[in-house]
Amino acid sequence: MNNYLEIRRFRDDQIIWVSRNHFQLNQLHDEIITSVITLSIQQIAERYGPIPCPFTFFMMGSAGRFEQSLWSDQDHGIIYQKQGTEINEYFLALGKEISKGLQIAGYVYCEGGVMASNPLWCKSISQWRQQLDNWLLDSSWELIRQLLIFIDGRSLYGDASFLESLKMEVYHTIHKENLLKKLLSNTLHLKKGIGILGQILVETHGHHSGSLNIKEKALFPYVNAIRLLAIKENIFETSTLSRLEKLPEFELSTIKRKLYTQQFLKLLNIRLSLAKPDNYENSHYISIVSLSKKQKEEVKEILKNGAALYRYVRNLVEKEDI
Template sequence: MSDPVRVQLLGEIGSAETITALRGLRDQVHNRMEALLPTLSVEQFYDQLNEVHDALIRRVIALAEADMARMGKGSPPVPYAYLLFGSGGRQEQTLSSDQDSGIVYGNPDSEDDKAKVETYFKELASTIVASLQETGYPPCDGNVISSNPQWCMSITDWEKQLDHWFDEADWEFVRYLLIVADGRLVYGDRELARKLKNAFYSDTLAKPLIVRRMLENTMRHKMLLGVFGQLLKEQYGEEAGSIDIKYGAYIPMVNAIRLMAIQAGLRETSTLERISELKNRDMLAAEDASVYAETFRIFLKLRLITIEHTEDGMFTNNGKLAGSRLTKEMKDELKLALKTGQKLQRRVYKQTMGKLG
């Protein structure tokens, strides 16, 4: 059953007329979702929370379009799609979330229109990014954001850029390609988003070197479990004794399942949906899929109890969990989940290397 308070907040988000109002609603949503955390399953919580994140982002974009019109910049000159990457693309955002985003827009009618169209979307993207910051979403540390021209361009230029990334074995380009795999439409033209994904999947499996580099990237983060089955904790500084749930559990599993999904040509972006579809296509046995899904739910649950805080008015989270917050039962559950994650990583490595020959 939907929470009536959250439903009311969603309605108010959809009709908010200012960024200040949206920020106030974001704070209310944050408090409400924290209160609901003990009462919902992991999947229910993430579904409801990400629905709110999407609603906030869509309203910010709509207000940015209206601001552009009020400033005499007009309406969007061509259709466009606003995409979320990272945890937003995977619909796995926690209470805190940064901005991983991009814009793909339709091709200008003529070369003369190109500069005008580029200028419009450059200004629109900057307005959106600034407004989202005011709403509590910090920009992506890696500059994967719609206000970066590299992530805001026409569909033809996007296709050329993807071709360039596929033609190079550069580590950073491969990282970008993996980011694109998680891209999800949050606002705008669905067909443009589909074309971008088509361009991505048309080349992926035809480039064995790129797949090899994707595998190397996928294996970069290891499960935080020692050779004797002990949890590997932070050794130094203020966070000594904490466990890096984000990069030592959650991200390694996201990466492993994503690479399996890419090789299968799946368009799903959430990790649990990818596991389900891999099972539906007989690429994962039902038992394995069930174990992986349950393991991932454990990682999702633990991410929700990592420390959330505000910094310069924006919600942030480093993904680390104080060891003191883990009961013996939680530690045992985490260790078992990490062992499953290690087996999954070995499986993905073996399968991918087998395909590459």
């Protein structure tokens, strides 16, 4: 494809066909993003010459976890092999080009600036190593949050080993310095999705009155809890489902693993089938009044199990001796 608008058209044509299938949808997202990257590389090569050294472009957030809905914002970074002023500038320009291309192709900019167009997320491997060490050692709330974002990183283009080796070092330090509890406390606040009478707690004000914020109240507990277990067990997979699959029996019994896998899958499907698909913001909400009785019960089950899983992981991490 020769320009970003063409990619956008491709996206608009294709996405309808996979909009009800979580796996096909995420494959399509990968395909679209990869074509943006390829095109950006061409554009930058025309302007500044060929790529100076090997690199990897990786996705984070829901794209990193292979858990995008119809819409998502862009979260990504670049790791390159060598460093030098010109090389830094080259990859930053590439990051900016990709980010612009993704925007045109239908992925809104990340409000928090988690993008390869931001020097914070576009670095040589040695600079990355230093930055990650800083994040781990400083371990302030904000830096730990960035670290958790990084841990969901998944290479989409280039040499995946750069990302893997950095992650391995991060995991090593987390265990050596006993930082798991610190990571836990970063995502400890759980927004209640279900009241003590067993009712679904919906938004009371604004455009989404009467709707459940499925992202914060249903998805977050599963994703955050399973990420922690994955870190604990040195699992490099990024999707919640594959992390669940890799967890050893002593960490989560087979019965529970099956239950949570099934619940999370159901959640992904409910999100695709029920959330208003018209834009990024709306895709996080499902209207409760429009649910059938059966669907309502399913949502309640998902919320209850998410909270239970979160409690379980919390106890597990808090019990760890320091």
